[in-house]
Amino acid sequence: MKIVTLWLDGIWDxxxxxxxxxxLCPLLxxxxxxxxxxxxxxxxxxxxxxxxxxxxxxxxLVDDAIRLPVFVLVIAALTTCAELLxxxxxxxxxxxxxxxxxxxxxxxxxxxxxxxxxxxxxxxVSTMDGLxxxxxxxxxxxxxxxxxxxxxxxxxxxxxxxxxxIALGLLVALHQVIQSKLKHLRTQIIANTKDxxxxxxxxxx
Amino acid sequence: MTLRLAAFGLITSLFVxxxxxITKPLIIAAKEEARLEQxxxxxxxxxxxxxIQTPVRKELASNxxxxxxxxxxxxxxxxxxxxxxxxxxxxxxxxYSGTIQLLIALDQNQRIIGLRAIDHKETPGLGDKIDTRxxxxxxxxxxxxxxxxxxxxxxxxxxxxRFDSFTGATITPRAVVNALKDTLRYLDENPDxxxxxx
Numbered sequence: 001m002k003i004v005t006l007w008l009d010g011i012w013d014x015x016x017x018x019x020x021x022x023x024l025c026p027l028l029x030x031x032x033x034x035x036x037x038x039x040x041x042x043x044x045x046x047x048x049x050x051x052x053x054x055x056x057x058x059x060x061l062v063d064d065a066i067r068l069p070v071f072v073l074v075i076a077a078l079t080t081c082a083e084l085l086x087x088x089x090x091x092x093x094x095x096x097x098x099x100x101x102x103x104x105x106x107x108x109x110x111x112x113x114x115x116x117x118x119x120x121x122x123x124x125v126s127t128m129d130g131l132x133x134x135x136x137x138x139x140x141x142x143x144x145x146x147x148x149x150x151x152x153x154x155x156x157x158x159x160x161x162x163x164x165x166i167a168l169g170l171l172v173a174l175h176q177v178i179q180s181k182l183k184h185l186r187t188q189i190i191a192n193t194k195d196x197x198x199x200x201x202x203x204x205x
Numbered sequence: 206m207t208l209r210l211a212a213f214g215l216i217t218s219l220f221v222x223x224x225x226x227i228t229k230p231l232i233i234a235a236k237e238e239a240r241l242e243q244x245x246x247x248x249x250x251x252x253x254x255x256x257i258q259t260p261v262r263k264e265l266a267s268n269x270x271x272x273x274x275x276x277x278x279x280x281x282x283x284x285x286x287x288x289x290x291x292x293x294x295x296x297x298x299x300x301y302s303g304t305i306q307l308l309i310a311l312d313q314n315q316r317i318i319g320l321r322a323i324d325h326k327e328t329p330g331l332g333d334k335i336d337t338r339x340x341x342x343x344x345x346x347x348x349x350x351x352x353x354x355x356x357x358x359x360x361x362x363x364x365x366x367r368f369d370s371f372t373g374a375t376i377t378p379r380a381v382v383n384a385l386k387d388t389l390r391y392l393d394e395n396p397d398x399x400x401x402x403x
Contacts, residue, residue, distance in 0.1 A: 058213075066210045077217035081224045088231035091239050096338065099326065161330065 003128055010132025017140030017168075018175040022109040027141055028164040030100050032152075037145025039093045040100060043086060044141075045134035047078045048110050052130030054078075055118040071114045072105075079105040109137060144168060240308075240323070244292055247319035248282055248310040251290045255282040261401045269398075270387040272296055281401045282310075289313050291399045294323075297384035301376045302326045305335070307384065311399065315392055316350040322381065332377030342369065342378070351389040359386035 016022045023044070030040045054074050062070050083101050087094045094101065104110070113133055118126040147167050151158035158167065244257060262276040269275070272295045280292040290312040297305045306324035311317060320343050322335045334340040345368065351359075360366025361379045370378045392398060 061209065062213075063206060066206050066213075069210060070213045073213055073217050077221050080221050084224050084228040084232070088228040088235060091232075091235035095239070098333075 002125065006125065006129050007132045010129065010134075010136040011139065012136075013179075015136045015140060015175070016109045016133050017137050017144075018172050020109070020112075021172075022112060023107040023137060024168075026100050026103060026107060027137075027144065028161070028168065030097065031141055031144035031148055031164055031167075032159050034142065034145040034149045035093070036096055037141045039086070039090070040097055040104075041138035041141040043082045043097075043101060044104055044107060044109075045131075045138050047075065047082050047104050047107075048113065048134040048137075049127060049130035050078050051075050051110055052113055052118040052126040053123060055114040056121060056123045056126035059119045067119065071111060071119075075110050075114070076105050109133065140171065143171060147171070243308060243321060243323055244280060247308060247321055248290065248292055250318055251282045251310065251312060255284045255289045257281075257292075258283050258401075263398070263401070265398070266395070268391075269395075270391050271298070272384040272388050273391070277398070279399060279401055287313070288401060290318060291401070293399070295384060295388045297380040299376070299380035299383065300325060300327055301332050301374070301380075302328070305377070305380055305384070307381065309385070309388070311392070314350060315389070315396065315399075316348060317346050320344075320346045320385070327377045328374065331371065331374035334371050334374070335377055335381055342371075343381070345369070346385065351386075351393040356386075356390070359389075 010016070014020060017027055026040055026044070031037045051071075051074055055071055058070070058074075079102060082104065083094075086097070086101060113129060117129050121129070144164070144167055147170075148158045148163060151167070152163070155163075157163045245252070248255075248257065258281040260278050260280045262278055264276050265273060269277075274294060274296065277293060281288050282290040282292065290310060292308060292310045294306065294308050296307060303326040304324075305322055305327065308321050308323050309317065310319040321337060322343060325333070325335065327333045327335065335343055337343060354367060357365060358367040359382065361368050361370035361375060361382050363370045363375050364379065366382065368378065368382050
């Protein structure tokens with residue numbers, strides 16, 4: 001049950017890009033083309049899963065005094081590895097991502113998940129959470145990239161920085177609309193079940 | 206706990222070190238491939254009747270500008286009988302952040318055939334307009350030779366020269382134009398530098 005909630009939270013209910021609004025800097029900067037968005041999304045997913053996993057593994061070895069420096073150390077090491085790997089296997093992508101690849105280290109989503117969850121939860125749960133949150137971030141990044149690349153053919157604004165804010169705003173609004181519809185549906189169902197209970201108690205009294 | 210922190214530092218550094226050693230040859234190969242690709246794109250007009258030759262390293266005299274690396278790596282382009290051009294790297298350290306690595310293709314009259322910024326860390330959205338992936342600014346030098354313009358014209362328009370400086374990011378184009386000027390002037394005064402005996 002907990003795993004299901006983790007996945008729902010990461011991809012929809014508490015999506016890092018649309019609800020928590022974390023990691024906005026790369027989200028807005030690199031989403032001008034689908035390819036860049038895809039590449040940075042994958043790299044972030046990679047770092048997030050491995051950082052959640054390693055933080056969870058070492059959670060009993062660090063106390064409060066050295067917790068933060070150790071987590072930052074882990075995240076920085078993983079980001080450097082991601083940078084080296086992208087450089088080795090997709091050099092053109094490395095060139096077009098530029099500074100935003102090493103900047104994954106400052107993505108607050110990653111330290112946020114380490115602090116909020118991975119330092120307390122066992123290995124499997126933490127890794128799953130990394131996957132779910134990373135996938136949520138990846139999906140938003142890719143949707144934003146696709147939306148902007150598609151729109152920029154007719155509207156040059158979509159490719160420019162202000163276009164990134166507007167496009168993200170539209171995605172957040174869409175998410176809110178669907179979310180409130182879902183909530184409405186959920187309360188209706190709960191209300192229906194409550195109705196029956198009221199009748200039952202009524203019968204008894 | 207301090208010891209433990211140091212241990213974590215050591216472990217993570219070791220981890221990065223291992224990945225570095227594994228990926229190093231791959232990265233060098235990828236960089237070389239990207240460089241060659243750029244070389245072909247850059248010298249394309251010369252390749253109609255010429256071919257890229259093996260690069261040659263050449264020592265420079267002490268009066269050579271700092272924009273040229275020593276020894277200078279010259280990639281000659283030659284047809285059956287003569288050297289018809291060359292590609293050389295040069296750099297500017299006056300950019301906004303880090304070194305701007307550039308590559309230039311010249312014909313035998315030292316006319317610019319192509320110019321590219323191949324590696325730089327200039328500000329995205331401002332200074333990175335020197336990159337052909339962002340704007341065509343750097344192509345505006347094509348066809349020029351050092352003697353086509355007066356020395357004062359070899360500068361960005363903000364400094365009274367001929368070339369466009371981007372709004373809000375003059376440092377980057379100024380760095381490129383000044384490095385280009387120094388390089389071209391030196392080659393103009395010492396034309397034999399580019400000559401490579403085959």
